[in-house]
Amino acid sequence: MNDRKPIIELKNVSVCYGQGKTNEIHALKEIDLNIYEGEYIVFFGPSGCGKSTLLYTIAGLERATAGSVIVNNKNIREFDTEEMIDFYRTTIGMVFQAFYLVPHLSAKDNMMLSKMFSGVSPKEREGRADELMAKFGITPYSGRKPSMMSGGQQQRTAIARALMNDPEIILADEPVGNLDSKNSEIVLELLSEINKKEKKTVIQVTHNPKDIHYADRVFYMKDGMVERVVANTDAGKSIASGSKEMSEFEKLSEANPNLSSxxxxxxxxxxxxxxxxxxxxxxxxxxxxxxxxxxxxxxxxxxxxxxxxxxxxxxxxxxxxxxxxxxxxxxxxxxxxxxxxxxxxxxxxxxxxxxxxxxxxxxxxxxxxxxxxxxxxxxxxxxxxxxxxxxxxxxxxxxxxxxxxxxxxxxxxxxxxxxxxxxxxxxx
Structure with missing residues (x-):
């Protein structure tokens, strides 16, 4: 039996739009899941299955209609505004498909912006930004505005920005959806490295079956529900439930990611x-x-x-x-x-x-x-x-x-x- 405490725990979580109305939509339906410290998790499924909604619910950007969203033993549904701001600053880092860099700021200023309101001195902000830019190979572009950077350079800047406050959890929503195959591989390798070397918990949303081999576990989603969870032994790491040999069911799931259970x-x-x-x-x-x-x-x-x-x-x-x-x-x-x-x-x-x-x-x-x-x-x-x-x-x-x-x-x-x-x- 696994004795480890999950870093993220969802209990009976639902998200409903237009609740009680004739056109109500159930984006998530009674989700139960545990995610453990240091795991690389992928939420996989077709467009509209609820995978991004699930990610945003964990991030607190989407409010659950019902259930508990527990991160580090605290139910974020009960957070007030100040607690939510502190949660954003210290616990999670977000990476989006569209990058969301401020267009009139340089790459370096975009990164430092996230640390500007944390009471950190300008010297410390700059030192942290320089360290991350060097790590991700974007130092030559530090003075460039987003419009003067390629998609891959912008996404690496966005990942570096997400790491400025040294969060425990990185949430990536289709992080390579706007990138070509070469830059996609670079970005996914960066996320994998952050997970392996820095022991960050990484949760990635994707609809591309080529991305799932990076994960320790894959949560297959359909119609707002988690259909099945498959451990990926090829990720080369022990996961929370212990290192296990894949069953034939898991192998077939991996080979046929779009099929139902x-x-x-x-x-x-x-x-x-x-x-x-x-x-x-x-x-x-x-x-x-x-x-x-x-x-x-x-x-x-x-x-x-x-x-x-x-x-x-x-x-x-x-x-x-x-x-x-x-x-x-x-x-x-x-x-x-x-x-x-x-x-x-x-x-x-x-x-x-x-x-x-x-x-x-x-x-x-x-x-x-x-x-x-x-x-x-x-x-x-x-x-x-x-x-x-x-x-x-x-x-x-x-x-x-x-x-x-x-x-x-x-x-x-x-x-x-x-x-x-x-x-x-x-x-x-």
Missing amino acids: TQIYAKLMMRNLLLPFDLDTEQKIESVIARYIKNEISRSELVRYLDDPKEGAGLYSQKAKRVAELIDDSTREVEAIKEAKKNHVDQKDFEFSEAAIIRKHLLDHYIGVLSLGQIKKLDYGIGARIAGQISSTEMRDLLDLPEGEGGAGLNRSTAKRFCKEIELVISK
Whole structure:
């Protein structure tokens, strides 16, 4: 279990425009999230999904209609004007897509402006500005006004300005949205460096899937809600929940950032069917699975759509029934896991219970008998995979390894099948 205290915590946060009116709009809907000190977080999603509204709510620039916005153990919704000003000066630094540099001031004066009202001497302001300009390679442009600078130079100036007061948190709203690919990479590398070397918490909003590999965790958003949160092991750092191996669900999420959780799960379930289909048939089956998961169609309709050669997947009767049985098995297993989770508060107890349930499911479909030692190894492997201590490949190797060498002693094909089913279940 994670014992670290979040630096940012949102509890049941909603933002509604025109509340109570016929044209009311819910920009954010009951958001719950934790962000930990030193994380690089990305809010990702299409235009209009609420990601910028969420960022501005954390910044205090957008007032939440309901819920708590807690930063450093203080609910900023309860701040008065003076407390809010102090929050802007000391806790957060903002970086915007449009730069928002004062047009008639030089780059250096733009930077010093943010420190002018903090009671700091002109000499100290200049020293801090010179330090940051040198760091970000913009010293040659210090006397230039924004109109005489490129987009990349303006954004580097804006980032330096955000750091003038040495805030704990950097909030970046589409920071490379107006930049070319070369300058985009420079700016994102700067944000990454600030995060890694200066240990700043960075939260970036983006709609571009190319940007998400910088993040420790990606919050996928849709229709004002966080659909799923995916840890990015490629970021190369331990995050608050601990360093974990990515699940197959997380890998598919990263490869298909614009798909919903239900579509990702349908794709994962499709992989688990272990039957050869062409691409067109696969897509049709995934679509039917997604509708079945969301309870949009009944069990009989599921079989009919799988069977129908015109409107459905065209599997024909026997194969359609077999695929429906596999889908039902996986769905029942997920429900059993959810029920176990409700009844086990302690994480270790839950992991053991979940491992036992998954093992029972696997052996119900296994022709043969396992020894007590093999069952113990299977339970150990499942528990370790649930906890993210081993990868799916390491899990398969453990099941395949002979008992005399410390493994479960299953054959390769059984180990591979078990691993696919395990990944499918723990993804939910």
